[in-house]
Amino acid sequence: MKKSVRRILILNLSILIIIISTVSTAVNVENIKLETKEASVYKLLIITPQEYAKILQPLVEHKNSVGVSTKLVTLNEVYDRMFWYGRDEPEKIKYFIKNAVEQWGIKYVMLVGDYKKIPVRYVYNADNNTFFPEPRFISELYYADIYDKNRSFSSWDTNNNGRYGEWFGEEAEDKNIDLYPDVYVGRLACRNTHEVKTLVNKIITYETKTHGSEWFHRFVVIAGDTYPASLNPNWTGYEGEENTVKAIQNMTGFEVIKLWTSDGTFKGRKDVVKALNFGCGFVYFDGHGSPMSWATHPPNDADTWVRGLETYSMWRLHNGYKLPVCIVSGCHNSEFDVTPLNLLDHPKESLNLRFDFIPECWSWKLVSKPFGGAIATIGCTGLGMTKEDKQSFEGASDYLDPRFFYQYGTNHTNILGEVWGKAITDYLNKYPINWNTPAAGDSAIDAKTVQQWVLLGDPSLKIGGYEKTQ
Secondary structure: OOEEEEEEEOOOEEEEEEEEOOOOOOOHHHHHOHHHHHOOOEEEEEEEHHHHHHHHHHHHHHHHHHHOOOEEEEHHHHHHHHOOOOOOOOHHHHHHHHHHHHHHHHEEEEEEEEOOOOOOOOEEEOOOOOOOOOOOOOOOOHOOOOOOOOOOOOOOOOOOOOOOOOOOOOOOOOOOOOOOOOOOOEEEOOOOOHHHOOOHHHHHHHHHHHHOOOOHHHHEEEEOOOOOOOOOOOOOOOHHHHHHHHOOOOOOOEEEEEEOOOOOOOOOOOHHHHHHOOOOOEEEEOOEEEOOEEEEEEOOOOOOEEEEEEEEHHHHHEEEEEEEEEEEEEEOOOOOOOOHHHHHHOOHHHHHOOOOOOOOOOHHHHHHHHOOOOOOOEEEEEOOOOHOOOOOOOOOHHHHHHHHHHHHHOOOOHHHHHHHHHHHHHHHHHOOOOOOOOOHHHHHHHHHHHHOOEEOOOOEOOOOOOOOOO
């Protein structure tokens, strides 16, 4: 017997009547209204678990006071409002962001909570690495790429099999994903209320106290010979140092502090700690990484590691509120779903290769450190791709990371999330994706390069802080 069911959903001040027929239970997401009387008045959307909402109120008030109109929504509210939409929790969040963009004018999205608190989207773009198999990795770009090229909702699952961004055969299984960010997304991967309080304090202090500070105009670069020619005669030059030169060329007006293995200015951890404790506005690490550490090589010496900074040595950082924006080039530095439980899942690999058994990854440890560390980090959630991984021998992180400094220093973009998003846009314009090519080919690597590049920090952050008002 056919029936029609009427349900009335009250979404704050909006009343939405949805008619569900037996012909189709699908509801047009365009009809969801999010407090329509407040349409197009917010710039920043904060999505958080209920337990963090009260602690975040000072940050909401601060953002409103500096002209960044802010709306905080709890995760339960998101799921309630998107009850009929999305196959899983990440897709419900993405649908909510889509409606917030269209009805509130949202430009920045801050996710507050680690991967257990705010779910992540895993992408299955296989790079066919036999030494370090990586069938999937986190992509926060999923939440930022709202639309496809036709301005329809982009699911990242075009073959509808529940696995997102698949690319493992002779061509991509999920084709024609747009990848261009339509909104600027960053995550505070807070595991507890203490970390939320720390980040609220760091962000407010940074934006109100940094402007005009001498320390901000220092730029620290740390690099060496990422791929020594002793491993491959085609790997000439000192790749990491060459990339830092590209970055430096865009940072006119900054005092550059170079820590390079080639000239002996970078010999180990002490050099890094000293430079960061001195204070700087930006720091750029270019080399090798893991969730636990970052390091590189001296010239033409693949057997020697020059270690820069580890999670267990970050206690040495005492830079207070002289907080840099950190760009880190290396594998897995921003893999924020690490957990000691990985020792049970894959004990041998976790201890000897992955180092994913620690409670927090390198990038988040640097950001969450009280009274020091960094204000934000941008890095890879998976295996970092470089030009050495591509047949064309160009692009990957060797283009993307320096592009951050182009957007800030040359293009004068000074909101952190916009710098992140515009660098990704530049990359996709330079290396458009051909979805009809094999997995682990150049286009698949280009896609992974941007998919895994995550901002752990406030996407609405005013780099250098706001000018003090009289």
